[in-house]
Structures are given as structure tokens and as C-alpha cells.
Amino acid sequence: MKEQELMSRYLLAFIHGLKKAGVTQAVISPGSRSTPLALLLYRDPAIQTHILVDERSAGFFAVGLAKSSSEAIALVCTSGTAAANYYPAICEAKASNLPLVVLTTDRPPELRNVGAPQAMDQQNLYGNQVKQFSELNVPEAGEDLLRYSYWQGFTNSLIAQEVPKGPVQINLPLREPLLPVEVEINVNQFSTEVFKKTSDKVELTGTPLEKLFEKKGLIVVGGSQTIETAQKLLALAEKLKWPIVGDPLTNLNNCGKISRHYLKHAELIFDQLEATFVPEVVLRFGTLPVTKNVMLYLKNLAAENISWLYIDESHEKKDQLQLTNLLIAATAREFCDAVLKLSLQSVNEAWSEAFYRREKLAIKAQQQTFLNTDFSESHAARELSSHLEQGEQLLVANSNAIRYFDRFSQVSEKKYTVFGNRGVNGIDGLVSTTAGLAVNSKQTYLLIGDLALFHDMNGLQAMRQFKQSVTIILLNNNGGGIFSHLSQTQLPPTEFDALFGTPLNLDFKKAAALYDANYQAVSTAAEFKAALQRSRQQGLQLIEVQGQQAEGYQLWQKVLKTYHEMVAANEKDN
Incomplete structure (x- = not known):
């Protein structure tokens, strides 16, 4: 697809998002980088455009439009100091709760910080004078990117109109050539109310x-x-x-x-x-x-x-x-x-x-696979779910821990509560988060990998200091076991181990001793179950399950194979 056609489709999807959110008027300050956006808005019969050469005046003109119409107004300019001249009007819109959708076009990333003309830092240009700042991706091909462009236009315009109303900035980096071409997109695929x-x-x-x-x-x-x-x-x-x-x-x-x-x-x-x-x-x-x-x-x-x-x-x-x-x-x-x-x-x-018939086959496939495999980190996640009692609480760490618990935990009639830090999915701070949970004195468990525990061993001091009853189930595969499930596993061992496997070779028994935690390493299902039973209300406990990095991936492949064989057999019988 030619670059101009690609860019035109991308911007048409964006403009459709503006319109779906109620934008019917645009104030345009002429310039070069804003050419495709300005032209497509100007040509759109559903958008009334107002052309003002001076950006400072254009900004306040948009303020007046917003006051008189009580609607969201788009405000469009080229890159560089043009956008800076909108600042006084944006300050007024913020203080007066007026919904301006400020569309600052920009140089693409490769022309920033290299001495290119008319290029300056437009990121968060208006600071806290806008409700939200968003920067769009440089136009690319693909239906996903069209939906993304539409969604950004739609949701940012909605945010400007929600109480308290106020301005938002959307920065749009665009590459040359800047003249749009005649294209069509199926706007019916973008329909949000x-x-x-x-x-x-x-x-x-x-x-x-x-x-x-x-x-x-x-x-x-x-x-x-x-x-x-x-x-x-x-x-x-x-x-x-x-x-x-x-x-x-x-x-x-x-x-x-x-x-x-x-x-x-x-x-x-x-x-x-x-x-x-x-x-x-x-x-x-x-x-x-x-x-x-x-x-x-x-x-x-x-x-x-x-x-x-x-x-x-x-x-x-x-x-x-x-x-x-x-x-x-x-x-x-x-x-x-x-x-x-x-x-x-x-x-x-x-x-x-x-779907329920498939669920029953999935349960059967898991049961059959687990019966025929040795105890592992996956078995520990499954057994832990059966152990938890009414009123207890569990924090599942990110990476393998939450995935094993998602795949292998069993439905329970016991009302226990599961927590996690899935806002940005990091592996830091999980021990300390668990210590914060445990302040409520409920029996608390933490299912965590060795890298995540290493990242936050200081959290063990909080558990020790407050004499908390916390049982930590450590899934120790000596490094980044999650990467065995991802494409990086195709790399040569020297590269994979150095960059992704990252073995720590730590003795966690010594870490447990440092923080006065009871420690036990388990290697069988019976040992793990017994350790869990002993751990209740016994203070700080560390139960270590040692495994291999590829083990979880290999077991999951066996489960998948067994399940699909069962589905095929079931379909044949019916």
C-alpha cells in the first residue's frame, strides 16, 4: 500500500472517531505538517471548518465556539511553535471547563532531536492544563491500526466532554509525502455509542x-x-x-x-x-x-x-x-x-x-496429564488451590506464577480471595504488597517465582517486623522460566541464558534464615501438601519447589495435545 494511501486511511479512521464522539466543528491554523489532517477535515461534509492564520487568535476563536455551542471543538495546527501559541487559550479552556480537542501535528520520531527544522518537543506540551495527553503511532498498515486510530479520536474527544470538561492534546506524527489521496474505509466497523x-x-x-x-x-x-x-x-x-x-x-x-x-x-x-x-x-x-x-x-x-x-x-x-x-x-x-x-x-x-462439554473435556485432559507426570511447579499451583480455606487470601505473582494458577487451579466452593499486581505486570514489589495485605491478620499466601522474590527480598523484613503469618510458595526454576513459553527460546543457549534465562544460583534457605522464616524444600506432591498443612498460622514460612525452566512449557504442551485428541475423538463419536 502506498504511503499516502496508508496515511489517508489512518487519518480518516481518526476523524471518524472524532465525529462519533460528537465533534462537528474544527478550527484550522494552516501549515505544512498538518496538511493531510487539515485537508481531510476540510473535505468532510460533516465537519464545519474555520480557517484562521494566527494560532493565538485561532485558539481563542475555538474557546468562543465551545462557549456558544457547548460542544467539543477540534483545534488543528502544524508542528513547532505553532502549537505553543495555543497555550493561552488552552489555559482559559481548562479554567472554564471547555472541551477543546487540540490536534498538534508533529515531525516523525526520526526527525526529532537531530536538528531538523520546525521540530521541538511537543510531548505533554501543555502540562497540567489539559486533562489528557496522547500521542498517536506513526501511520502504519493493518486493520488493528485503523481501529486504534479511530479509538484514539473517539475516546480522547469523549474525555474532553466528560465532567469536568476541559481540553485534551493529541499529538500526531506524520511522514512525508503529506498530500492525502482519495480512499475509502468501511466506517461501519467503527461504531461506538x-x-x-x-x-x-x-x-x-x-x-x-x-x-x-x-x-x-x-x-x-x-x-x-x-x-x-x-x-x-x-x-x-x-x-x-x-x-x-x-x-x-x-x-x-x-x-x-x-x-x-x-x-x-x-x-x-x-x-x-x-x-x-x-x-x-x-x-x-x-x-x-x-x-x-x-x-x-x-x-x-x-x-x-x-x-x-x-x-x-x-x-x-x-x-x-x-x-x-x-x-x-x-x-x-x-x-x-x-x-x-x-x-x-x-x-x-x-x-x-x-462450551460446557468442552470444559468437561479440559478437566479430564488435565487430570489425565497430571496423573502421568512428576511433581513440578505446575502441580504446586494446582495443589495450592485445593488447600486454600474460607477467608484466606493469596497473592499470585506475575510471569509464570499467575499463568500456572490460571491454567491449573481448581474450582472451589471455599470463599478465599486472590490478589495480584496486574496494573503494569511487573515482578517488583510483590513481597511487600503481600506484607501489606497480611496486615488484616488473615492467613496469607504468596505464589512467586525466584526472580520476583529476589527483586523484593526486602519485603521479607516487613513480614518479619510485623510477625505476620505468611506462607510463601517459591517456584524456583533458577531464572526467567516465563521465556521458555515465548519465542526467545529459539535463540542459541549462550544468548538465551545470558539475556532471558538469567540463572541466579541463589540459596533461598539462607534468605529464609536471614529473615527468621521457617524453610522447607519439597520435591513430591505429598511433601508439598504436608508442608502446606503445617504452615497455617505458623508465622513466616518459605516452601521451595525447585523445577526446570522448560518444564512448565513441556507439561502445557502435553495437556494441549491430550485435550485436542479428546475433542477430536468426541467429535468423531458424535
Whole structure:
């Protein structure tokens, strides 16, 4: 695809996002770098454009437009000091709560900090005088990038209009040639609305949404959810007869409510799922779960005719897939309560039952594989889930720990709470976070790898200082075991070990002694189970499970193979 065509499609998607969020007027300060954006806005019959040569005057003209229209106004300029001349007007818009969408075009990255003309640092140019700063990617090919461009235009314009209203800055780096060409994009693929709550409640009765809940749907839950919210979500799945998936932090696995609609083994079920398993509605809560196969499955549905609903509890529009058709600013419990009140005419039970049959095969495949393999880190994660009792709490570390617990933990009727630090998914600070959790005096567990424990051994001092009852299950594969699941494992051993395997060769028994923790190394399932039983309310404990870096990957491949063989045999029999 020619560069000009690529850029034109990218900017048309962005402009469509502006329009979907209610932008109907644009103030343009002429310049070179802004040429493609200015021309496409000028040519758009749905956008009324106002051309003012002086940027300072243009900025205040946009302030007046926003005051008179009570609408979001786009403000467009070229790169360099042109953008700086908008600053006084942006300060006024911030203080007056006026929704300006400031579109500063910019030099591409390769022309920054190299002495190129009309290039200056435009990152966060307006500081705290704007509600949000975003910089778009340089235009690239691909449907994902078109959705991304649309989503940035749409969500940033919404943010400008949300109370408290105010200006936002979007920086758009563009490469030459700068003249756009005539192209078309399918704007129907970018269709997002915002559901407005009545007062402080979600009211769905009598709305077009009612009929959606009588279709074939899938519920996808991510982020941290409380036990109470997890129970509501399972009740929702029960009413709609929709399968529901979520990782350990959603607590769907252990909220005291067992549901045949909950797909505990989603990582297996959504691996190479057939085309017959295509929903008509996808209902999402929170960020995407850690389960990678679910994410890939959802991305592959992008071309399907599906209604995508996103419950935007954070009001931050964090849709990684950028596929949302309807944003609903509400808490999960508010939304569940609203749906639970509906009187539905029909539900498709056969749809959910097809997933349930796959869930049963996944359970069987795991059981068979675990019976035929030696004790490992994966076995420890599975056994730990069976050990946890009512009212206890667990923090699962990032990298392998949360993935093993996601894949292998078992559904429990015990109401224990699972936590994690999945905001930015780092391996630092996890021991100290656990110490903070343990202040509530509940029996606390930490499932963690050796690199993550090494990064935060100082957190053991907090546990020692406050005499906390914490049991640490250390999965020690002597380095970065997570990389055995990724493409880096194809590298030569000398490169892989140095950069990714990173063996520490630490004796954690000595670390336990330093912080007065009871220590035990286990090598069998019986030893691990006994160590867990002894650990309750016994102060600080460190149970070390030693393994090999590739072990988890190899076991998972066996589980996948067994599962797909069972699916094939089951299909043949039917």
C-alpha cells in the first residue's frame, strides 16, 4: 500500500472517531505538517471548518465556539511553535471547563532531536492544563491500526466532554509525502455509542439492549473483582445462559458459587476454537484476562458481525481490542443488577452447553496429564488451590506464577480471595504488597517465582517486623522460566541464558534464615501438601519447589495435545 494511501486511511479512521464522539466543528491554523489532517477535515461534509492564520487568535476563536455551542471543538495546527501559541487559550479552556480537542501535528520520531527544522518537543506540551495527553503511532498498515486510530479520536474527544470538561492534546506524527489521496474505509466497523445512566442507576428495561440478552453471548471478565462482584457475575451468566471466562484475580473460581457456565479452563478451550463457537454478543468487564488464547480468540472475531459491550467501571475506556460498540459507564454490580431485573423471552441454553462439554473435556485432559507426570511447579499451583480455606487470601505473582494458577487451579466452593499486581505486570514489589495485605491478620499466601522474590527480598523484613503469618510458595526454576513459553527460546543457549534465562544460583534457605522464616524444600506432591498443612498460622514460612525452566512449557504442551485428541475423538463419536 502506498504511503499516502496508508496515511489517508489512518487519518480518516481518526476523524471518524472524532465525529462519533460528537465533534462537528474544527478550527484550522494552516501549515505544512498538518496538511493531510487539515485537508481531510476540510473535505468532510460533516465537519464545519474555520480557517484562521494566527494560532493565538485561532485558539481563542475555538474557546468562543465551545462557549456558544457547548460542544467539543477540534483545534488543528502544524508542528513547532505553532502549537505553543495555543497555550493561552488552552489555559482559559481548562479554567472554564471547555472541551477543546487540540490536534498538534508533529515531525516523525526520526526527525526529532537531530536538528531538523520546525521540530521541538511537543510531548505533554501543555502540562497540567489539559486533562489528557496522547500521542498517536506513526501511520502504519493493518486493520488493528485503523481501529486504534479511530479509538484514539473517539475516546480522547469523549474525555474532553466528560465532567469536568476541559481540553485534551493529541499529538500526531506524520511522514512525508503529506498530500492525502482519495480512499475509502468501511466506517461501519467503527461504531461506538455511549450508554447514559439514568440518575445513578443503570436502567435497561425498555431499551434496545433488552433483545441483545436473548442472543448467543460470551462474558469476559478481567481485572481484580471482589468475591461479591464475582457472585453477581456468575448470577448474570446463569440468567443469560452465557459462558463466562476470567482469570484468577476475578475470583470467579473461588467465590463460593459453582456454575456450569464458568469456563475455568479457558486457555485450553479457546485454543483453536472452531468457527461454530462465534457469539452474537461479547460482554466485557475490566481489562483483558491473563489468558492469552481468549485474547487471540476475541481478536479473531473482529471481522464478525458482533455486538461488543464494554462495562467501563474506571471511566477510562481501557478497551485493548478497541472493538467496543457500546461503552457503559457503570460498575459491574450495577450492570448485573440491571440485567438480572429483565424479563427475558428466551435464552439459548444449547450455546452454553456446547462450551460446557468442552470444559468437561479440559478437566479430564488435565487430570489425565497430571496423573502421568512428576511433581513440578505446575502441580504446586494446582495443589495450592485445593488447600486454600474460607477467608484466606493469596497473592499470585506475575510471569509464570499467575499463568500456572490460571491454567491449573481448581474450582472451589471455599470463599478465599486472590490478589495480584496486574496494573503494569511487573515482578517488583510483590513481597511487600503481600506484607501489606497480611496486615488484616488473615492467613496469607504468596505464589512467586525466584526472580520476583529476589527483586523484593526486602519485603521479607516487613513480614518479619510485623510477625505476620505468611506462607510463601517459591517456584524456583533458577531464572526467567516465563521465556521458555515465548519465542526467545529459539535463540542459541549462550544468548538465551545470558539475556532471558538469567540463572541466579541463589540459596533461598539462607534468605529464609536471614529473615527468621521457617524453610522447607519439597520435591513430591505429598511433601508439598504436608508442608502446606503445617504452615497455617505458623508465622513466616518459605516452601521451595525447585523445577526446570522448560518444564512448565513441556507439561502445557502435553495437556494441549491430550485435550485436542479428546475433542477430536468426541467429535468423531458424535
